[in-house]
Amino acid sequence: MLLWGEEISMNSDRGNWYLLTAIVLGLSLGLFYSWAISPTGLEESHPHILRSDYKDVYRAMIASAYDANGDLARAQSRMALLKDEDEAYVLAAQAQRILAEGGDYKEARALANLSSALLGNVPVADPPAPTEIPLTSTLEPSPTLTASPSPLPPTPRTTTSTPPGTAVATPTATTTPTPLPTFTPSATPILPFILKDHEAICDPALDVPVIQIYATNKKGEGVPGVEVLVKWGDNEMENFFTGLKPEFGLGYADAEMTPGVTYTIEFSHSGITISEIEAQECSGEAGEYWGSWQIFVTQPD
Amino acid sequence: MTRWTRFFIVLIVGIGLGLLYGWVVNPVEYVNTTIDSLREDYKTDYVLMVAEVYHTNQDLEWAMNRLALLGDETSQASLEAALDFAVQAEYASSDLNLLKDLNAALGGRN
Known part of the structure; x- marks a missing residue:
């Protein structure tokens, strides 16, 4: 002791x-x-570190506000806060997701419009709102067709995702409040398209006969948010929009055809009407199959 | 000075250095945050977006649903906070009017 x-x-x-x-x-x-x-800093967070679903909410709010006030400069400064790599693509993809999930049509429309505007295209005016827009219009029960591989190889796009987790100890950058441009309400004008080309095609890679729409601006870039009306039969009609399948390009849209049915395609804000669109019979190594249509519209110089 | 005194003095210095490093030099950076954690100016801009849309669609229920994401007790509380910040930050009068309109629709001050 x-x-x-x-x-x-x-x-x-x-x-x-x-x-x-x-x-x-x-x-x-x-x-x-x-x-x-x-x-x-928990009460000091920035829009770009929002969880992805909240980013979607924030993005939709930006698009809706742009839809309401037409102030592109303000929408751009707000979009910059989210630090999306490809803003137009992200907006169009979100619009597609909303429609695919049966979400708010107006919100999807606003997102597509802002996507279009960010690409330097003047968005189309708001159409009379239907209750829902199908991603691919299924018009009538289809006769039997030979199944075939996917029509178009999706263009791989790089997207960033936030790694899981809640907090990472790294130095924080200081950000100053972003000054907002002055609000100037303005009407959204319409820049019409002209018909560049339309043709029936035989593509055995297409599973089903479809009408493919390609809308481009004068620089050849895809234009999302272009409304296309497809009419058939006794005053039956569906509408759909370009850019809702961004993996095929922002200016792309398609609608499924039923063989034997004659369709009319209209670009309502451009005065373009293409009638007598019908699936043609094609034959090839794979045997007989139904052909499709491709329609190209562009904004004039 | 006893050993215990020195021990506690050094301990307190260590705590101070730890706090300095954790709060100032290398603070926590958040990811996957929610809208209610946004900085005040971003929150105000979010409220302004709601007000801009409300000005067009006059859909109060829609506006209240969007404001609810800010996590305040009431939508009006979010509006009041945004208005206070907007006045302080000298927002354009047109923006202030949009915020005031929505606030009035929610029953707040005009």
């Missing part, structure tokens, strides 16, 4: 290790408190 004096003497021999213990313990406690218990 050690006496008090002997203990003190032994502890003195340990040197200053207790100070090292104190500093390590203190640093640990300080870091734990500042990183885990009471980190800074």
Whole structure:
């Protein structure tokens, strides 16, 4: 058993290790408190670090606001906050997702319009809103067709995703509030298209006969958000929009045809009407199959 | 100075250095955040977007649903906070009017 004096003497021999213990313990406690218990900046977050579903909400809000006020400069400055790599693509893809999930048509429309506007195209005016837009219009029960591989190889697009997790300790950049441009309400004008070409095609790679629409601007870039009306039979009609399948291009849209039915395609805001569209019989190595149609429209110089 | 005194002094210095590093030098950076955690100016801009859309569609229920994402007790509380910030940050009068219109529709001050 050690006496008090002997203990003190032994502890003195340990040197200053207790100070090292104190500093390590203190640093640990300080870091734990500042990183885990009471980190800074939770109420200071930026739009680009929002969770992806909240980014969608934020993006849809930007598009809706643009739809309401027509202020592209303001919409661009807001979109920049989200730091999307390809803003037009992301907007069009979100519009497609909304329609595929049976979501809000107006919201999808606003997203497509903003996507179009960001590409330098003047979006089309808002059409009378139907209750829902099919991604691919299925018009009538189809006669038997030979199944074939997917029609168009999707163009791979690079998208970024946020790695899972809640917090990562890395230096934070300082951001200043973004000044907003002055709000100027303006009407959204319509820039019409002209018919460039339309033709019946025989493509055995197409599973079913379809009407493929390609809308481009004068620079040859795809234009999303272009409304296409397809009519057939006794006043039956569907409408759909370009850009809702961004993997095929922002200016692409298609609608499925039923063999034996004659269709009329209209670009309502451009005065283009193409009638007598019908699936043609084709034959090839794969045997007989139904052909499709391709329609090319463009904005004039 | 006893060893315990020195121990606690160094401990406190360590805690201070840890806090300095964790809060200032290398603070936590968040990902996957929610709209209610946005900085005040971004929140205000979000409210302004709602007000811009409301100005066109006059759909109060839609506006309230969107404002609910801000996590305040009421939509009006979100509007009041946004209005205060907008006035302080000297937003354009047209924007202030949009915010005031929506606030009035929600039953707040005009």
